[in-house]
Amino acid sequence: MDGTTDPQPRRYKSPSDLARAPPSSPPRTARITSTSTTTITTTRRNSPYLPTPTELALLALYPAILLFGAVYAVLSPTVPYPAAAGQQQQQPPPPPPSYFARKDNLLNTLFVKRGWAWITLAFASFVVTHPALAGRRRRLRLLRAAVLRWALVTVWWVFVTQWFFGPALIDRGFRWTGGKCEAVATVVGEGREGPSPAGVVKEVLTAAACKASGGRWSGGHDISGHVFLLVLGSFFLVQEVGWVVARWGRYLGEERCVVMRDGAVKGAAVEAEREGGGRMEGVEEGVGLPVLEALGLGGRFAAAVVGLCVWMLLMTAIYFHTWFEKLTGLLVALAGLYVTYVLPRWVPALRGIVGLPGI
Numbered sequence: 001m002d003g004t005t006d007p008q009p010r011r012y013k014s015p016s017d018l019a020r021a022p023p024s025s026p027p028r029t030a031r032i033t034s035t036s037t038t039t040i041t042t043t044r045r046n047s048p049y050l051p052t053p054t055e056l057a058l059l060a061l062y063p064a065i066l067l068f069g070a071v072y073a074v075l076s077p078t079v080p081y082p083a084a085a086g087q088q089q090q091q092p093p094p095p096p097p098s099y100f101a102r103k104d105n106l107l108n109t110l111f112v113k114r115g116w117a118w119i120t121l122a123f124a125s126f127v128v129t130h131p132a133l134a135g136r137r138r139r140l141r142l143l144r145a146a147v148l149r150w151a152l153v154t155v156w157w158v159f160v161t162q163w164f165f166g167p168a169l170i171d172r173g174f175r176w177t178g179g180k181c182e183a184v185a186t187v188v189g190e191g192r193e194g195p196s197p198a199g200v201v202k203e204v205l206t207a208a209a210c211k212a213s214g215g216r217w218s219g220g221h222d223i224s225g226h227v228f229l230l231v232l233g234s235f236f237l238v239q240e241v242g243w244v245v246a247r248w249g250r251y252l253g254e255e256r257c258v259v260m261r262d263g264a265v266k267g268a269a270v271e272a273e274r275e276g277g278g279r280m281e282g283v284e285e286g287v288g289l290p291v292l293e294a295l296g297l298g299g300r301f302a303a304a305v306v307g308l309c310v311w312m313l314l315m316t317a318i319y320f321h322t323w324f325e326k327l328t329g330l331l332v333a334l335a336g337l338y339v340t341y342v343l344p345r346w347v348p349a350l351r352g353i354v355g356l357p358g359i
């Protein structure tokens with residue numbers, strides 16, 4: 001079809017018409033159609049302020065898993081509900097209803113408890129080996145931005161679970177909501193060991209220190225660290241691997257949109273090409289490859305790590321915490337993901353530093 005001879009009145013807006021619209025306008029579903037004498041490519045314009053439809057569909061899996069776990073825990077006769085309630089009673093806890101309800105299950109001790117190291121390893125093996133990230137100039141630029149995004153999510157993981165200028169945010173949140181370390185049996189440490197009356201409150205600032213001193217961390221809102229880490233880590237890998245492979249193999253007909261410095265809204269690839277970095281020069285083509293092959297070894301390793309995260313998230317959803325603690329774990333992870341992957345789409349200065357995966 002020749003785009004120059006169109007007797008019909010125009011039913012669509014041109015890219016420049018759409019770009020001129022104020023950035024605060026509601027998410028658009030208009031189609032941008034660019035024509036040449038030989039091909040027509042159609043791209044859906046998405047809001048730069050929100051994840052794309054595919055990203056939203058993937059993100060929706062997380063609350064769906066948490067909801068499924070909560071419903072399963074209520075309906076299953078073998079799962080005591082709420083699972084965390086056992087921690088609040090003096091009696092010995094009931095036997096675990098399944099292997100994965102045990103805190104010492106192998107996947108928990110070897111995978112989740114070292115979760116950030118696994119996620120980092122999967123990410124590193126993908127970015128170092130995947131052919132889509134080849135090409136001299138491209139490689140350096142893409143690697144630098146990818147490592148900066150890794151640093152951003154890693155800082156968020158550190159602040160939330162490990163250290164935030166003192167106790168981590170999870171520990172601070174627990175104390176802000178009235179939580180305390182109660183002595184339950186014996187006091188260990190400070191050179192003495194002996195019985196301590198149950199219920200005595202000890203001045204301890206972190207869950208780990210409380211546990212180490214033989215106390216029980218109780219009374220506050222305990223954001224689920226597992227839900228936080230598993231959501232943050234798995235979606236980080238989905239972003240870093242997914243966009244690179246999807247663009248390389250042209251699996252997705254959708255594009256992330258970005259706000260340019262002049263306020264115009266454009267497809268992310270258009271911006272990259274303008275700056276001379278979007279074309280995959282010197283990069284082996286991935287079009288037509290089955291997805292498993294296109295992922296490469298590093299991508300398959302990352303996919304396996306994502307699979308384990310999803311499985312362990314389901315186990316946490318069924319056997320641990322209250323639904324509200326799991327919900328806050330999810331929200332805190334989503335906040336970090338938004339800042340790393342969506343904020344740069346509408347803040348050009350930030351995009352100039354951390355870039356977008358695959359662009």
Ligand SMILES: CCCCCCCC/C=C\CCCCCCCC(=O)SCCNC(=O)CCNC(=O)[C@H](O)C(C)(C)COP(=O)(O)O
Pocket residue numbers: 112113114115116117118120121123124147150161207225226229
């Ligand atoms: C991306 C960088 C590219 C550089 C390439 C270099 C290549 C390096 C190759 C491999 C290095 C892999 C090791 C990287 C280390 C990165 C730093 C770490 O992640 S070390 C920390 C490991 N620890 C964890 O992962 C702990 C995870 N656990 C938790 O956060 C918590 O236990 C919990 C939140 C899951 C639960 O809390 P709890 O109180 O209930 O236990």
Ligand SMILES: Nc1ncnc2c1ncn2[C@@H]1O[C@H](COP(=O)(O)O)[C@@H](OP(=O)(O)O)[C@H]1O
Pocket residue numbers: 100101102103104105108222223224225226227312313315316320321
């Ligand atoms: N999927 C899972 N498998 C095993 N244990 C889990 C788990 N999810 C959460 N837990 C345990 O439940 C407790 C609270 O988890 P979190 O706050 O990280 O979500 C932690 O116990 P411990 O801290 O005693 O190991 C953690 O190990």
